[in-house]
Amino acid sequence: MEQPLSLAQLQNTCVDLRKEIVTMIYQAQSGHPGGSLSVAEFVTACYFREMRVDPQNPRWEDRDRFILSKGHVCPAQYAALAMRGYFDRSQLATLRREGSILQGHPDMNKCPGIDISTGSLGQGLACGVGMALAAKLDGKSFRVFVALGDGECDEGEIWEACHTAAKYRLDNLVVFVDYNNLQLDGACDEVMPLGDLGQKFREFGMDVYEIDGNQMGQMVAALDLARAVRNGKPKCILGRTVKGKGVSYMENACEWHGIAPNEEQYRQAMEELDRQYVPEAETQGNAGQPGKDGAPAGGGYAGKGGAAV
Numbered sequence: 001m002e003q004p005l006s007l008a009q010l011q012n013t014c015v016d017l018r019k020e021i022v023t024m025i026y027q028a029q030s031g032h033p034g035g036s037l038s039v040a041e042f043v044t045a046c047y048f049r050e051m052r053v054d055p056q057n058p059r060w061e062d063r064d065r066f067i068l069s070k071g072h073v074c075p076a077q078y079a080a081l082a083m084r085g086y087f088d089r090s091q092l093a094t095l096r097r098e099g100s101i102l103q104g105h106p107d108m109n110k111c112p113g114i115d116i117s118t119g120s121l122g123q124g125l126a127c128g129v130g131m132a133l134a135a136k137l138d139g140k141s142f143r144v145f146v147a148l149g150d151g152e153c154d155e156g157e158i159w160e161a162c163h164t165a166a167k168y169r170l171d172n173l174v175v176f177v178d179y180n181n182l183q184l185d186g187a188c189d190e191v192m193p194l195g196d197l198g199q200k201f202r203e204f205g206m207d208v209y210e211i212d213g214n215q216m217g218q219m220v221a222a223l224d225l226a227r228a229v230r231n232g233k234p235k236c237i238l239g240r241t242v243k244g245k246g247v248s249y250m251e252n253a254c255e256w257h258g259i260a261p262n263e264e265q266y267r268q269a270m271e272e273l274d275r276q277y278v279p280e281a282e283t284q285g286n287a288g289q290p291g292k293d294g295a296p297a298g299g300g301y302a303g304k305g306g307a308a309v
């Protein structure tokens, strides 16, 4: 019998994920730690609770789809795939090596569990819309989860895809915006001000849930709502996040967009992350119940049993 993880277990899985991210990038001496760390709660909640997938059968026709539209943060997805058993965890040490299944951006032809190759920003949501529409047309129940960067929302294709998602009433589509207000070389507010992003997605026909995207309880509650409310509107989880979350010297520091830690910095990161595990006794019960990290009341687990962990 599959048991959903408790909120504390999910939080701790997220710490594991962050440690894998930093370790991979340290070993490769290359990669994008900032945006990988900020999206960690969404990736963890999707793979360890929300999505209906089968790691033994990655191309299962009825699986939920996951699209990392901000493909440069693939260490987060690779870590989740390895931890869920899509491939051996030792492969994580091959990140960005020639011949590795774990290239610098996700490659659907190399890595099991990647539903679409990404890296050129702006394209993933359109792919997700196509998949969600295909599910509707084929009478299938699978859902599609897309992770977008906020800087990525500068791309016009994102908004064309929103129009289409609204027109075809794709309430099987869940878009997470990693709203960390930093992009490659500056603050989104300065490079290209996005205005009221929540209002924008609302006006483009989506149900928008604005949360702290680094609080697992809020993430789980938002995903619960996205699953429960089938009103024809696509769902947008707008998550305020911190780029580099969990490693003090990387937090909100634009220079950590795309560089690797040295040995001393790596050691410090591991020490800091190790201190972030929460005692599992502190939050009893299933994820989504009010917990230490401020989950809204009533966000309890709805009993789908998505993740086999």
Ligand SMILES: Cc1ncc(C[n+]2csc(CCOP(=O)(O)OP(=O)(O)O)c2C)c(N)n1
Pocket: 034, 035, 036, 070, 072, 073, 119, 120, 121, 122, 148, 149, 150, 151, 152, 153, 178, 180, 182, 183, 184, 243, 257
């Ligand atoms: C079409 C395109 N233009 C430029 C880039 C180079 N690039 C890689 S990451 C990045 C910044 C993305 O910022 P954001 O979407 O906020 O993601 P975050 O780094 O915060 O995760 C840019 C411009 C790209 N990958 N694709």
Ligand SMILES: [Mg+2]
Pocket: 149, 150, 151, 178, 179, 180, 181, 182, 183
């Ligand atoms: Mg960003």
